[in-house]
Amino acid sequence: MTLVIGAFTIGFILSLLALGMLISFRIQRYCDITVDGSITLGASTAAVLLVHGWSPWAATLVACLAGSAAGAVTGLLHTKFRIQELLSGILTMTALYSINLRVMGRSNVPLLDVPTLADGPEKLLRKLAGGAEALNVAGWAVPTRDLAMLLTVFVAVAAVAIALRFFLLTHLGTIIRAAGENAQMARAQGADDKRMLVFGLAVSNALVALAGAMLAQYQGFADVQMGIGMMVWGLASIIIGEALTGKCSPGMAIVGAIMGTILFRLLIAIALRWGLDPNDLKLVTAAFVFAALVLPSWFGRLGRRIFGGRHA
Amino acid sequence: MKLTTTAYPDRLEIKAEGRLDAAWAEHFLEATRRAVREGHHQLRLDASGLEYLSSAGIRSLLQTHREAAAVQGSFKIIRAADFIVQTLRMSGFDSLLALDEGAVATDNPAPKAPAKHAKAGGWTAPGMDVEIHPLGGASAPLRAANLGRWQTWSRVNLAACRELELGAERTALGIGTPGQGDDLAAHLGDFLSVGGCTAYLPGDGSEAPDYLVGTGQFVPKLRVADALHATGPFSHVVRFQPDDSGSALNIEQLLDAAFATTGARSVAAVILAEIDGLVGMAWAKSPGLIAADSKPAEFPAVREWLSFSGERVHGGDLALVVAFATTEALPQGVSIPALPSRKDWRVHAHAAVFPFRPLPNGPIEMAPTVQQLFAGAAPQALLHLVEDDRPALGLGHSAFIRGACWCAPIQFTSEELS
Amino acid sequence: MLKIRSLTKTFFPGTPNEVRALRGIDLDLADGCFAAIIGTNGSGKSTLLNAVAGTFLPDTGTLELDGHTITDWPEHRRATLVGRVFQNPFAGTAAEMSIAENIVLATRRGQPRGLGFALSHKTRDEIADRIRSLKMGLEDRLENPIGTLSGGQRQALTLLMATWLRPKLLLLDEHTAALDPKSAAQVAVLTKEIVTREKLTALMVTHSMQQAVQLPDRIIMMHHGNIVEDYSGERRARVRTDDLMHAFDRVRRRDLFDSTVAETVLPQYA
Structure with a gap:
């Protein structure tokens, strides 16, 4: 059961990564490699701020802002300086490796006994459960803390998903989608497609950094290596999601990305259990x-x- | 439907097998038109293989009949099966039927064209059937003159422009306009005139030639800056057509024929012929607008004034050419430019282009033929013919496939003879 | 309405591929005038249209539209004044988005786009109404991706989008060239209808002489980056396709009239 809870928790956290990448890779059709760096940036920023006694909310928010700044830099490198798509991402990602080390001061920051986003929900659960350390879920005893974490990330993902879904159907969201598919057409409709791209990459990387911040709080540490390969994981999740729900509407794509991530994590959990x-x-x-x-x-x-x- | 043609000395037989109906009528008509164009004016339709004749088919037969008649030819249906005879009788077109078919059935086919008519000592050209017919009348040289005498590329002196009457006896070419007064300067352009019919290109940038046809009391007049003209009947007509397709005569060859035929060292020639290709120029702007101290004849400024045909143009159309040529010294005041490739020849020629129409065979008369031409269609283009003798790139001379070249000996005078 | 002054543009300057696409274009387009630009390949006609649309900035010269000097405006800013239809039917619409979503983009052309919900019921009804006027039966397919439509239908919708908010200038870049003959004719008719009804100022590049003669009020011919013919008023009224063909022939022949020709021909004009 712990395995399942863990898979779901990581699945929801990485859903945020997948949603971020849904914006860049699918909606804007921009192959954004920044992701590997910005997820670590989110984790390291949040971790360091938490260690310095910041509230988890504030620390997570700053992590998001840092991520969006990274995304914006990639976007500006591409639009203002006309650096190729992949290369702009690679430049930012490479720079972020050093920045992350600077932020953390070393390659690894453990988060022991610092407050996390899950603290509030945990208190709430304990109050509801009468102070129990573990709750009975379908006959299994699950630590309250794990449940609280799951609840927190679920609420976060749900909020982001709903907000994103509605945003994509607004006038602004519609033109951003159009700009991703056909920049020429968007310009002809009076949209500054370059600004759209920078904006979209900022939002995308903010979500990726949010995923990083939550991952750090869940795992209890931030590591400079933790971002490596995250982009491919996110891509795998999106592809599975598209197989599940199709590519049609923005709403379905969002649901698909989330379902895809969770399914992917479950498959990995099972594979690891079988001895991978x-x-x-x-x-x-x-x-x-x-x-x-x-x-x-x-x-x-x-x-x-x-x-x-x-x-x- | 299958069409097979066989040439006999006096006629061309077209054997049609299958159905002559709406689907095939146009095809049949194209075949007979081609035959007429190639000089076969006596056409016979061998109807023995016809399976069906519809009204559309009958219409194409009538049209062929009409077009053959227009060139003094004929069109008859021979060996018609009973149902064809019945059909034509019922429609009232039995005049198309040749009832004396027994006489024509026994000839031997002669796939080669009829015997040459070239007279002893007459002018010949390889690949061409040439007939030379004297037109009667005196062969004394016509008086020819240069009127207006504008020095090309100088400013046109409007006061020096002269009026030239273009009656049926007169053959002329030059630069002029029917306009009056100030209008004159802006509308000067090339013209030619034969048999009372004058084609001119208004020099106002429009590319459509206009024309004036003398009728009854009306004699067209142009104000001319410069014109060559001769008055009187022409002495000979040279008829030419290729004995196999592919041959053509260029204007230098035709003028050579005119020199040889008339025995004169100065000739006027009028060519009415199917075009192989014309090479020429036209005024893009009226030369009357040339300013006094400008240098219009320098490249690239000259491109504003002259437009060049660029390639051999108007192939397949019909040209009416007026040419004056001489190999002798010209009297004072008459100027004709030399041919680039043959400096002892001086030639000035203008051509008007018409949609193709076949000409009758034999010694046809110049003025009536040209009048019919103008009555049938308007000129489509008008060019001052030039020789392009550039190495490799050159377009050469204008050339003609088949037609007539009327010629007359002329004698230039230093008077202007308006 | 549109004022172009000595506009020049050279692509790849200083290289062997240098193309002097526009060589000092002056053009005034009156309010409500529908002009067609024709020209040989590489004459600069599409370049001129793109210069007005802002695809690139000119080397020298000025552009003025509706009293604004737009010479330095970027493409998207010019869209506040300009509606465009492209040659490629795929260029004017976003294929994977629905018909309704594509059109709703055009309802805010050049205006700020907020966080309001894009496709309200009211907007949807208005879109359906205006699409019905195309008589293509598309009003029942508003939710279909626009990519499922034929090229002609997409061009008709792009035209509708370009004129949804009345543009100060409508730019049509060979917008029927990629269509089959029947759709091309339909789109041409629709163009004339809309331009006439809305009294639009429009500039259309076309390679179809027939279209150039049938649709516009004025015909401009370009060659080698210059305007070489301008048929308007009385002259326009009598222009037939033959005249345009002759005009093409004239500029082509002019190119063939080089210095070697002048050398051999001029002595024959002595």
């Missing part, structure tokens, strides 16, 4: 994303060949 070496995780993930990107067209071609359809 954690060191191989990233290889497996990369292979999965490769398959998800390549197989559909490969199967399509195979199908045409087998069923004697027309050759493209």
Whole structure:
């Protein structure tokens, strides 16, 4: 049961990463590599501020702002200085590695006995449960603290998802989506597509940093290496989500990204339980994303060949 | 429907097998038009293989008949099956039927064209059937003159522009306009006149030539800055057509024929012929607008004044050309430019372009033929013909596929003879 | 309405690929005038349109539209005054978004876009009403992605979008060139209808002589980055496609009249 609770908690946290990447990769069609750096930036910023006695709310908020600044830098490198899409992300990501070390002062910051976002919900749960250390969930004893964390991240994801869904249907959200798909058309409608891109990348990386801040509070530490491969994980989640709900409306894409992340985490949890070496995780993930990107067209071609359809 | 043609010395037989209906009528008409264009004016339709004849088919037969008649040719239907005869009789078109078909059925086909008519000592050209017909009348040289005498590229002196009457006896070319007064300066352009019919290109930038046709009491007049003209009947007509497709005569060859035929060292020639390609220029702006101290003849300024055909143009159309050529010294005041490739020849030629129409065979008369031409269609373009003798790039001479070249010996005088 | 003064633009200056696309264009377009620009390939006609739209900034010269000097305005800012339809039917719309969403973007062309809900019921009804006027049966398909429509339908919608808010200037860049002949004719008719009804000032690049003769009030011909013909008023009234073909032929022949031709021909004009 702990495994399931853990998978869900990490799943919800990384849903924020997936939602952030949904904005950059899918809505803006911008291949933003900043993600690997900005998730660590969120974690390190939050961790350091918490260690310095900041309230978890304030620390998390500042982490988000830091993330959005990172996203904006990538956007400006691309729009103002005309640096290629991937390269702008790589530059920011590389710079962020040093910045993260500077922020933390060392490569790892443990969060022992500092307040976290889950403290409030935990108090609430204990009050409801009469001070119990663990609650009975479907016959399993689950630590109150774990439940509180799950509840916190769920509320956070739900709030972000709902806000994002409504934002995408506003006038501003609509033109941002249009600018992602067809910048020429957006300009013809009077939209500054460059500013849209910078804005979108800022929002996207704020969400990614939020995921980092929560991950640090959940894991109890921030590590300078923790961002490596996060982009590919996020991408895997989005791809699974699209397989689940399709690409149609913004609402469904959001739900899909969340469901995809959780499903992906569950699969990983199960795989680890069956004895997958954690060191191989990233290889497996990369292979999965490769398959998800390549197989559909490969199967399509195979199908045409087998069923004697027309050759493209 | 399948069409097979066989040439006989006196006629062309077209054998049609299948259905002559709406779907095929146009195809049939195109085939007979091509035959007429190629000089086969006596057409016979061998109807023995016809399976069906609709009203659209009959219409195409009548049209062919009409077009053959227009060039003094004929069109008859031979070996018609009973149902064809019935159909034509019922529609009242049995005049198309040739009832003496027994006589024509026994000839031997002669796929080669008829025997050459070139007279002994006459002018010939390789690949061409040439007939030379004297037109009767005296062969004394016509009096020719240069009127107006504008020095090209100088400012046009409007007061020096002269009026030239362009009656049926007169052949002329030059730069002029029917306009009056101040209008004159802005509307000068190239013209040519034959048989009382004058085509001119108003020099106002519009590319459409206009024309004046003398009728009854009306004799067209132009105010001319510069004109060459000769008055009187022409002495010969040279008829030419290729004996196999692909040959053409250029204007230098036709003028050579005129020199040879008339035996004169100065000739006027009027060519009415299917065009292989014309090379020429036209005034893009009226030369009357040339300012006194400007240098319009320098490149690139000259492009504002002259427009160049750029390639051999108007192939397949019909040209009416007026040319004056000489190989002798010109009297005072007459100026004709030399040919670039043949400096002892001086040639000035203008061409008006008309939609193609076939000409009757044989010795046709100049003025009536040209009058019919103007009655049938308006000129589409007017060019001052030039020789382009640039190495490699040059477009060469204007050339003609088949038609007539009337010629007359002329004698230039230093008077202007308005 | 539109005032263009000595506009020049050279692409790739100083390289072997240097293209002097616009060589000093002066053009005045009166309010309510529908002008077509025709020209040979590479004549600069699309470049001129793009210069007005703001796709690039000119090297020299000024642009004035509706009293504003827009020479230095970026493309998106010019959209406050300018409506555009592109040659490529895919360029004017966002394929994966619905018809309604695409159109709602046009209802705010050049205006601030807030956090208000984009597709209210009222807006949706208005969109359906105006789409009904196209008589293409699209009013029942407002939720479909616009990418599922044919090129002609997309161009009709793009035209509707470009004119939803009355533009000071409508730019049409060969907007029927990529369509099949029947759709092209439909879109051309629709263009004329809208421009006439709304009394729009419009500039249309076209390669169809037939369209150039049928639709606009004024025909401008470009060649080598210059305006070489301008048919307006009386002259415009009598222009036929043949005249335009002749005009093309004239500029082509002029190019063939080089110094070697002058050398061989001029002695024959002595």
